[in-house]
Amino acid sequence: MRFIRSYRFLLILSAAAPVYVWQAADAQTPSGNPTPAITTISPNPIPYGSFDLSVTGSGFVQGAAVSYGGTALPTTFVSSTSLTSTGTAAPVVGALMPITIVNPGSISSLPVSVKLVQSNALIPYASAFHFLEQATFGPTPAAIDHLQQIGYSQWFTEQFSEPISPFTPNAPDITQLQSDLFYNALTGSDQLRQRVVLALSELFVISGFKVWQGSSFEPYLQILQQDAFGNFYNLMNDVTLSPSMGYYLDVANNVKGASGELPNENYARELMQLFTTGPVLLNANGTPQLNSSGATTPLYTETTIQNFARVFTGWTYPVMPGATPQGINPNYYVGPMVAWAANHDTGSKTLLNGLVLPAGQTAQQDLTAALQNIFAHPNVPPFIATMLIQHLVSSNPSPAYVRRVANVFINDGTGTRGNLRAVIEAILMDPEARDSDSPTTWISTGGHLREPILFITSVLRNLNATATGSNMLMGLSEEMGQAVFYPESVAGYFPPNYTLPGSTTLLGPEFDTMNSSSGLYRVNWINGVSWGGTSSTGVTLSTSSFLPLAADPTGVSLTKAVSNTFMAGQMPQDMQTAIEGVIASLPHDPQGAVASAIYLTASSGMYQVQH
Numbered sequence: 001m002r003f004i005r006s007y008r009f010l011l012i013l014s015a016a017a018p019v020y021v022w023q024a025a026d027a028q029t030p031s032g033n034p035t036p037a038i039t040t041i042s043p044n045p046i047p048y049g050s051f052d053l054s055v056t057g058s059g060f061v062q063g064a065a066v067s068y069g070g071t072a073l074p075t076t077f078v079s080s081t082s083l084t085s086t087g088t089a090a091p092v093v094g095a096l097m098p099i100t101i102v103n104p105g106s107i108s109s110l111p112v113s114v115k116l117v118q119s120n121a122l123i124p125y126a127s128a129f130h131f132l133e134q135a136t137f138g139p140t141p142a143a144i145d146h147l148q149q150i151g152y153s154q155w156f157t158e159q160f161s162e163p164i165s166p167f168t169p170n171a172p173d174i175t176q177l178q179s180d181l182f183y184n185a186l187t188g189s190d191q192l193r194q195r196v197v198l199a200l201s202e203l204f205v206i207s208g209f210k211v212w213q214g215s216s217f218e219p220y221l222q223i224l225q226q227d228a229f230g231n232f233y234n235l236m237n238d239v240t241l242s243p244s245m246g247y248y249l250d251v252a253n254n255v256k257g258a259s260g261e262l263p264n265e266n267y268a269r270e271l272m273q274l275f276t277t278g279p280v281l282l283n284a285n286g287t288p289q290l291n292s293s294g295a296t297t298p299l300y301t302e303t304t305i306q307n308f309a310r311v312f313t314g315w316t317y318p319v320m321p322g323a324t325p326q327g328i329n330p331n332y333y334v335g336p337m338v339a340w341a342a343n344h345d346t347g348s349k350t351l352l353n354g355l356v357l358p359a360g361q362t363a364q365q366d367l368t369a370a371l372q373n374i375f376a377h378p379n380v381p382p383f384i385a386t387m388l389i390q391h392l393v394s395s396n397p398s399p400a401y402v403r404r405v406a407n408v409f410i411n412d413g414t415g416t417r418g419n420l421r422a423v424i425e426a427i428l429m430d431p432e433a434r435d436s437d438s439p440t441t442w443i444s445t446g447g448h449l450r451e452p453i454l455f456i457t458s459v460l461r462n463l464n465a466t467a468t469g470s471n472m473l474m475g476l477s478e479e480m481g482q483a484v485f486y487p488e489s490v491a492g493y494f495p496p497n498y499t500l501p502g503s504t505t506l507l508g509p510e511f512d513t514m515n516s517s518s519g520l521y522r523v524n525w526i527n528g529v530s531w532g533g534t535s536s537t538g539v540t541l542s543t544s545s546f547l548p549l550a551a552d553p554t555g556v557s558l559t560k561a562v563s564n565t566f567m568a569g570q571m572p573q574d575m576q577t578a579i580e581g582v583i584a585s586l587p588h589d590p591q592g593a594v595a596s597a598i599y600l601t602a603s604s605g606m607y608q609v610q611h
Contacts (some may be wrong), residue, residue, distance in 0.1 A: 007400040014152045034059035035108040036101040039081075046089050046097065048145065049121035055083045055101065063104040069097045070548050077129050089116050091141035093464050094561030095125065098548040113226065113549060113557035121148040127310050129568035133610055134393050134436070135159075135428050136191035137454065138461030143191075156425055162190035171214025177221065178474035179482040181537070185457045186349075186467045196228040196424060198453065199219070199391035201485075202493060204239045204275055206248040208447055208486045216333040217485065220244035232384065232409070232418035233375045236276065237589055240267070240371065241336035243317050249490065252337060256345035268308035270490050272300060277352075277379040282351045284406060285399035286382035298356070299379060300352065307349040311370040314344025314363035339363035352377055357370065360431035380559055381406035388423065393433045395448040395507045399430040407556070436611045449510035449610040450531070451493065452480035454610075455522065459529060460603055462565050471538030479521045481513030523603045530598035543594050555583030562597045566607050575606060 010019050043051065055066055066085040069092070073085040083101065092528050098111035104214040117125070128147040128604055147155050165188035167180045184194045200282070201224055211217050220242050220462040226236040239245050242310035246252030249267040257263050273279050280296040281289040288296045318335040319325045321460070327340040344363040350356050351373045357366055374380065385405035389397040405426050412422035427433060435441040450458060456476055460467070474484045487493045494512035499505070533544045549557045559579050563571035571579075583593050601607060 009431070022452050033061055033103040033105050035065060035107055036060050036103055038101060038109050038112045040098065041099055041112055041114055043160045045115035045117045047117055048089050048091065048236040049119075050088050050478075051086070051433065053085045053099075055085070055086065055099070056081055057101065059103070059109075061103050065102050067100045067102050069545075071526055072102065073269065079106075091145040091563055092116065093141055093462070093545045094549070095564040096143065096549060096557060096561040098551065098557065100548075100551075107123075111548060111551050111557065113552070113560065118145050118321045120149040122251070123148050125564075126568040126570055127132045127434070130436045130611070131428065131434075132191075133458065134433060136461075137185035138458035140464055143461075152429065155378040159190065159192035160421060162193065163226060164225050165190050165194060167218050167225075168214065169218055171218060173214050174208045174212060174485050175214075175474070176216055176469075177218055179469055179471050181453070181484055182457065182471050182473040183467055183469045186460055186465065192424070193225060193228050195392070196340075196420075197224045199388055200228060200235070202391060202487075204235075204245070204488050205386050205433040205487055205492050206244055207406050207488070207490075209488070211244050211248050216244055216247065216331070219333045220534045227420075229421045229424070231416070232380075232420055232423075233371065235420070236271075236371050236375060237367075238336070239275075239283060240271070240312070240367065241315070243331070243333040243335075243337055246315065246317070246337050247333075250403070251312050251315055252331075253316050254309075254313050255327075255343040258309070262306055263309045263313045265305050265309040267312055268305050270376065272305075274490060276374050276383065277377055278383045282379045282382050283399075284378070284403055284405070286402035287399050304350075304352065308370060310345040310347065310349050311351075311357070314341065315367075316340055316343070338507075356594055358593075380418075381409035385409060385423070385427070386483050387496060388449065389427055390507075390509060392424075392427055393430075393448075394443075394446045395509055396445040398432060398443075399438060401430055404430055417521055439572070439611075442611050444603075445506060447609055449508060449514070450610050452477040452482035452513060452522075453484065454519075455480065455608065456525075458567075458610075459526070460534070460539065460541065463529070463543065465534070465539055465541040467539040467540070472536045473534075473539065476525060476534075476536055479518065480525075481515070481518035526599055529602065530595040543591075543598060546594040546597070547590045550588075550593040553584060553588050555580040555593065558583065558593055558597050566598075566601050568597075571601070572606065575604070 036057060038055060038057040040056045042054045056137055058076065060080050062077050064077060064083060065075045068087050073087045075085040075600040078084060088319055095116050096113045100111045101109040112220060125144060125499045128144045129139050132143055132147060132260050136143065157524065167560055168176045171177055177527050188194050206220055208217065214319040223242055224236045240251065243252060249270055250264040251267045277299055279299055281299050283289055284538055291297055316327065316545045317329040317332045318338055319329055320332045321514055327343050339362065341362065348356060348359040349366070351370060355373050357369050373464055382402050386397065387403050389401065389405060405423060408426040410417055412419035417565055435443055436446065456473055477484050482493050494509045496509050497507065498509045500508040500511055525535060528543065532541055534541050546558060546561055549561050552558065559576050563569050563576060563578055582600065586592065
């Protein structure tokens with residue numbers, strides 16, 4: 001989805017590019033040794049693992065060495081036009097390696113860049129890259145190579161069984177949990193689970209504006225982590241009985257009304273409107289059902305909400321260790337909420353589709369029946385399918401895509417409804433998701449803007465950055481419009497139905513975080529990253545692997561490597577030509593060339609919108 005065009009950034013940013021000094025190599029050096037030149041390299045590309053390299057060219061002398069990315073390899077002089085060497089190739093940022101010949105006296109040829117590949121790949125590089133953009137917090141060289149080797153099926157098997165990367169228990173406030181999110185995103189092996197947890201936290205929303213203590217927020221994250229690959233009914237149940245949610249949306253200590261008063265309706269309303277069904281009747285493909293007048297049909301009435309609110313009465317916080325149970329327990333967040341019979345409304349209640357709960361039921365009986373009533377509603381499969389597709393793959397999934405995923409929600413192939421593991425795999429392996437693998441099949445309305453969290457983690461993982469558990473990346477995200485764990489409302493950081501300015505139909509939820517300030521902060525941050533900095537403590541980043549490629553004054557090799565790093569090697573040719581032109585036009589300095597190429601690429605709309 002090309003909401004921002006790359007060229008605009010190119011025109012703005014190239015004008016401020018710094019000036020560098022370039023000195024060309026001489027054909028004959030004072031040492032008397034000629035300047036070598038490379039004609040061919042074999043094999044090309046170089047497969048990962050041990051390799052035997054043959055180089056042909058001119059000007060080779062006894063003692064000449066083949067340099068692989070700046071490291072001299074064991075080299076055999078065959079003739080003035082031929083050398084052989086041995087080495088070992090491993091995945092690197094950019095997937096390109098510069099090869100040079102260095103004669104005695106440090107007389108070096110111009111570099112020739114050779115692509116590095118997985119020779120036994122089950123999946124092409126670009127396909128693995130784009131899949132990992134959707135299923136993780138961003139592809140790294142090692143992650144791409146691993147997926148290429150094992151294929152999608154084995155990757156899912158591994159990810160579903162990876163140990164959970166934890167959040168810090170009993171943290172004094174949410175700051176540590178914010179750091180944990182970025183630490184897990186950048187370093188955790190359970191990438192798929194953590195990615196889904198982020199999506200679920202943006203669906204079943206609580207906020208630090210009310211649940212501000214780490215000790216009250218972290219148990220909720222545990223629920224999302226544990227249920228991310230489970231059954232949606234269990235997730236609904238665990239969220240409903242979570243003391244954190246109970247505090248945020250007033251289920252905890254919500255008692256039956258007296259003298260005609262009604263209990264609090266917050267959770268009853270949001271459970272349906274935002275968490276499970278949506279407010280209007282849907283077709284099986286997620287589109288609204290329209291009546292004969294072309295208007296949508298409300299799913300429920302205010303009376304329905306009032307009846308559900310009566311269901312969710314009588315629940316209070318778990319009993320603190322050593323304390324005596326009572327009808328209104330003090331705030332405590334370890335374990336599910338507990339029922340207090342005297343505070344539950346035992347009257348008859350009418351729910352969705354006319355289901356009547358008989359009078360005299362317990363709080364647990366009413367809650368179980370109500371959740372089953374919602375879980376069985378036809379709206380839930382397409383609604384949840386749409387929400388998860390939007391967060392993982394595309395802001396504007398086609399009705400056919402939604403229907404296919406909803407069908408898996410209805411029946412995972414074994415007769416089970418609500419199997420999130422099957423739903424997630426169906427979302428990521430759907431043909432519409434995999435259309436992102438090649439520019440020739442990109443959907444014009446596909447993809448989505450990288451929300452600030454994903455923009456930060458994708459850039460850093462693309463560059464193989466590392467982080468500590470005390471990183472301060474949450475400050476960057478907040479400046480970009482997304483204060484981690486502090487959504488401003490129960491609708492989340494951005495509403496799922498946010499339409500792009502100027503359009504009445506094209507959705508772009510993440511664009512609700514964009515304004516002149518947050519957009520500029522994104523670009524300014526990339527400026528720091530392009531020079532090897534992050535403006536955040538606890539993060540280590542280096543762009544030095546690109547430096548040998550910058551010896552090519554045309555900018556071709558460097559631009560290809562940056563394209564491989566950020567765009568799966570699929571940078572549009574006009575964009576690539578423009579960046580090469582900027583680099584070639586500058587008096588040359590390797591670090592400046594690297595910074596320019598990264599800056600112009602990662603700040604572009606072509607990158608900020610994930611295809």
